[in-house]
Amino acid sequence: MEGESFTDINGTPIFLDCQSHSTFCREFTVTSPKVPVTKVIVFTCSIWLLAYAVFLFTEDTVVLTSAILITLVSMMLYVHLVKVEQETLFIIGSLGVQMSSSYASGRETTTFIELNKIKDIVINEAIYMHQIIYYLCVLLKDPSDPDAVSSVVPLFQSSKPRLNCLMKVYRSCQEILSKCP
Amino acid sequence: MVLKIFYPQCCNLANSGLLIGSWIQGHNSAVVLAVVHYPFIPGQVKRYIQQVSTASGVKLSVLGSWSLPSEAEKGVENFLRDLRTIFPQDRWLQISRKMGQTGFNCSILDRSQGTILFVHYDQRNVMLSQLHPIQTEELDPSDSELRQVFQIVSLSQPLFLLDRYDDGPLKSTHWQSGGQEASIIVELLKMASVPLCLTISCLLHLLPLNFLCSKLSTCVQLSYRSDHLRALSSPKTAVGHSEFMRKANVLVSILVDMALGFLLMYWLYSDNHISMLANALVPAADHVAKELEELLQWLMGAPAGLKMNRALDEVLGRFFLYHIHLWISYIHLMSPFVETILWYGGLSAGLGLSFALALLSDMVALLTFHIYCFYVYGARLYCLKIYGLSSLWRLFRGKKWNVLRQRVDSCSYDLDQLFIGTLLFTILLFLFPTTALYYLVFTLLRLLVVVLQGILHLTVDLINSLPLFAVALRLTRFYRLAEGVKFSVLCDEPDTPLHLLMEINPLSCASVIKTYRTPTYSCYPKDSWTNLVKKLFVGELIYPWKHKTIKTD
Numbered sequence: 079m080e081g082e083s084f085t086d087i088n089g090t091p092i093f094l095d096c097q098s099h100s101t102f103c104r105e106f107t108v109t110s111p112k113v114p115v116t117k118v119i120v121f122t123c124s125i126w127l128l129a130y131a132v133f134l135f136t137e138d139t140v141v142l143t144s145a146i147l148i149t150l151v152s153m154m155l156y157v158h159l160v161k162v163e164q165e166t167l168f169i170i171g172s173l174g175v176q177m178s179s180s181y182a183s184g185r186e187t188t189t190f191i192e193l194n195k196i197k198d199i200v201i202n203e204a205i206y207m208h209q210i211i212y213y214l215c216v217l218l219k220d221p222s223d224p225d226a227v228s229s230v231v232p233l234f235q236s237s238k239p240r241l242n243c244l245m246k247v248y249r250s251c252q253e254i255l256s257k258c259p
Numbered sequence: 260m261v262l263k264i265f266y267p268q269c270c271n272l273a274n275s276g277l278l279i280g281s282w283i284q285g286h287n288s289a290v291v292l293a294v295v296h297y298p299f300i301p302g303q304v305k306r307y308i309q310q311v312s313t314a315s316g317v318k319l320s321v322l323g324s325w326s327l328p329s330e331a332e333k334g335v336e337n338f339l340r341d342l343r344t345i346f347p348q349d350r351w352l353q354i355s356r357k358m359g360q361t362g363f364n365c366s367i368l369d370r371s372q373g374t375i376l377f378v379h380y381d382q383r384n385v386m387l388s389q390l391h392p393i394q395t396e397e398l399d400p401s402d403s404e405l406r407q408v409f410q411i412v413s414l415s416q417p418l419f420l421l422d423r424y425d426d427g428p429l430k431s432t433h434w435q436s437g438g439q440e441a442s443i444i445v446e447l448l449k450m451a452s453v454p455l456c457l458t459i460s461c462l463l464h465l466l467p468l469n470f471l472c473s474k475l476s477t478c479v480q481l482s483y484r485s486d487h488l489r490a491l492s493s494p495k496t497a498v499g500h501s502e503f504m505r506k507a508n509v510l511v512s513i514l515v516d517m518a519l520g521f522l523l524m525y526w527l528y529s530d531n532h533i534s535m536l537a538n539a540l541v542p543a544a545d546h547v548a549k550e551l552e553e554l555l556q557w558l559m560g561a562p563a564g565l566k567m568n569r570a571l572d573e574v575l576g577r578f579f580l581y582h583i584h585l586w587i588s589y590i591h592l593m594s595p596f597v598e599t600i601l602w603y604g605g606l607s608a609g610l611g612l613s614f615a616l617a618l619l620s621d622m623v624a625l626l627t628f629h630i631y632c633f634y635v636y637g638a639r640l641y642c643l644k645i646y647g648l649s650s651l652w653r654l655f656r657g658k659k660w661n662v663l664r665q666r667v668d669s670c671s672y673d674l675d676q677l678f679i680g681t682l683l684f685t686i687l688l689f690l691f692p693t694t695a696l697y698y699l700v701f702t703l704l705r706l707l708v709v710v711l712q713g714i715l716h717l718t719v720d721l722i723n724s725l726p727l728f729a730v731a732l733r734l735t736r737f738y739r740l741a742e743g744v745k746f747s748v749l750c751d752e753p754d755t756p757l758h759l760l761m762e763i764n765p766l767s768c769a770s771v772i773k774t775y776r777t778p779t780y781s782c783y784p785k786d787s788w789t790n791l792v793k794k795l796f797v798g799e800l801i802y803p804w805k806h807k808t809i810k811t812d
Contacts, residue, residue: 099748100757102261102374168746170759172261172287173376173404176746188745188764192403258261 081109084243087211094243102171102254106247108237109164113182118153125149158183162236169251171258175199175216177233189231193258195219197227199251201244212241214248260373263288264352264365265408265761267382270294270325273432277342278322278352279308279418281411286404289352290411292382292418293433294325301345303428314417323352343368362755375756379749382434384738384763385412386419389500391742391766391774405744456492463489477607480617480719484610487513504729504775511728512777516611519722523615524608533605537598544590544626548583551629555579558700567693575697579633586629613722620715627708634705635800641698642798644691651684702795709801726775730768737765 081095095107129145161182168176175196178188197217204211213232220228234244265288276296282289295304304321312319324339343351351368365375390409421427422435463485487509497503527533559576561567604622608615624631653659654677659670672680732739741763749758766774794801 099751100374100376103376103748103757103759105748170376170746173263173378173746173759178745190743190745190764192405194403 265290275326321346326355388741459492476617507728508726519612520608633701637698637701654680729775740766742766
């Protein structure tokens with residue numbers, strides 16, 4: 079997929095792809111890079127070497143078997159539950175906003191928020207570990223009081239793009255939201 | 260303004276005709292439900308729409324016209340426009356397909372030209388699905404649009420009854436079942452269920468289950484299941500989705516429970532497993548008693564190098580040893596009957612695995628009665644000492660507890676009082692470690708038993724409350740329980756409106772369990788962890804759980 083290259087808060091390159099289907103319907107896809115092979119090799123090797131060291135002392139093959147099983151299971155869990163490869167924001171004027179993230183294993187989770195529940199889309203600041211980061215979020219209306227905000231739904235949670243990327247998404251989102259009261 | 264048209268996928272290739280559907284109140288959108296084909300007699304169409312509207316409670320109307328490319332000839336334009344005069348409407352949609360285009364074209368008559376958005380939906384899935392969180396209230400114009408779409412489609416089921424084999428004056432395209440199907444077995448079961456329910460509810464009314472004691476977990480389980488059966492066998496049919504799901508969950512959980520129970524029975528009564536168990540049980544109890552005896556002997560010496568008060572240690576140790584002696588003779592007296600008791604107890608598994616587990620929990624409680632006794636004695640002694648020490652400590656400082664005001668007041672004691680008090684305090688203080696040690700050891704033993712019983716209770720609770728029907732529904736018919744929807748772009752061509760595909764986003768398994776859990780008389784620990792530790796420290800008796808039915812004074 080071709081897209082503009084940005085960096086996330088850690089400096090890793092990410093790609094933003096904007097697709098405009100119509101004047102009131104746009105799709106933003108943020109693609110994170112795949113897991114580097116060196117990381118996988120280092121992780122596997124370190125666990126196996128450790129297991130082998132323990133095996134030399136105990137001379138019990140259970141250690142080796144369990145090490146292999148642990149590596150396999152943890153890799154699968156990582157791919158299935160943690161590693162998000164793509165995050166998509168699909169904004170449809172007069173209908174709503176859909177956020178979906180697809181994991182490295184192919185699993186997809188999707189949430190759709192209707193437009194009458196959305197108050198606004200804004201860029202917010204947050205303290206994250208030892209730094210201050212910006213993130214895009216959807217403000218939800220409180221059903222009892224239309225002026226109040228009941229909760230905040232952060233967007234692009236796992237890829238965490240930097241401000242310049244967020245600004246681009248934010249501008250096009252506001253363009254669509256302003257057209258559809 | 261964007262006009263949204265919810266269009267069923269099954270009508271994509273329908274023959275030309277009239278669009279029947281409903282405008283969504285409060286939103287600029289329309290739901291298309293069916294296409295009525297040419298030729299038709301306008302009067303009949305109007306009457307049919309009237310009939311379906313009254314049957315379903317949805318305000319149906321003719322939305323516009325639908326034409327396929329083959330009929331795009333000259334003169335059709337005028338014909339389509341004339342149709343509008345026959346079915347007077349505020350807005351009139353003209354949807355048409357052109358050769359070489361996947362998308363539809365649509366024009367709205369008599370309105371300022373706005374953009375149009377087509378949302379394609381699968382009529383059957385939307386009709387059958389239930390949007391979560393469940394709302395039981397009536398349609399509200401300010402309500403969310405998708406909820407209204409789901410409600411309109413599911414309410415207009417009478418419209419979908421007309422199928423293609425019907426030889427009526429009207430021909431229409433919409434979602435169709437493959438014809439009505441029926442099974443003799445299902446019908447017979449339905450017929451049989453009515454008298455069965457009646458007899459069960461009569462039996463339940465006759466049985467005096469209300470005053471069964473709540474101490475035994477078997478009795479609790481019995482009353483719980485009878486409540487379930489009472490709810491199941493009530494003569495009223497379930498109204499609404501949640502009540503239906505509750506009934507189905509309870510029924511499935513009872514059936515699964517019984518099936519597991521029969522499996523257990525099969526295992527127990529084949530290969531003489533019962534007598535093997537009985538033969539193993541008495542030696543096990545003997546073994547536990549012997550271990551306890553050894554433990555007591557150890558405590559009576561110098562446990563872990565601690566120097567105890569010799570006299571008190573001896574007295575306590577002998578007392579407990581005598582108790583164990585009593586217990587062993589009791590077990591030996593019981594041993595000939597254990598097998599019979601197990602044999603009859605095993606029959607309870609026929610009522611369900613949960614009953615067998617509850618009975619097991621009761622049996623564990625009975626078999627470890629000596630541990631419970633030790634614990635109570637130890638706790639009482641310990642508690643007495645703690646209270647004595649604390650009040651004498653107050654005396655030591657020239658204070659006393661004012662019962663009326665619930666606070667500590669200062670008080671001037673006599674010399675005699677002070678002397679006796681100090682003496683008692685010293686004695687209690689020096690005897691305290693011995694009692695505390697016995698208390699500690701027996702509390703640990705008691706906690707072991709409590710944990711075992713707690714696990715059994717949790718298992719029974721799990722069997723009772725797990726919504727198996729809902730989980731099965733989620734796994735096999737994912738569209739029945741919807742968390743929301745998801746959209747994807749279906750076709751994006753120049754000069755046709757945008758087409759989106761609306762799919763159902765199924766509820767995640769965790770939220771299925773959370774939503775549909777059967778409420779139980781759950782045996783959760785009432786105390787928080789800190790409260791529990793505090794109680795243990797002060798020496799109050801702890802029980803693993805409290806039932807909601809127990810009255811507190």
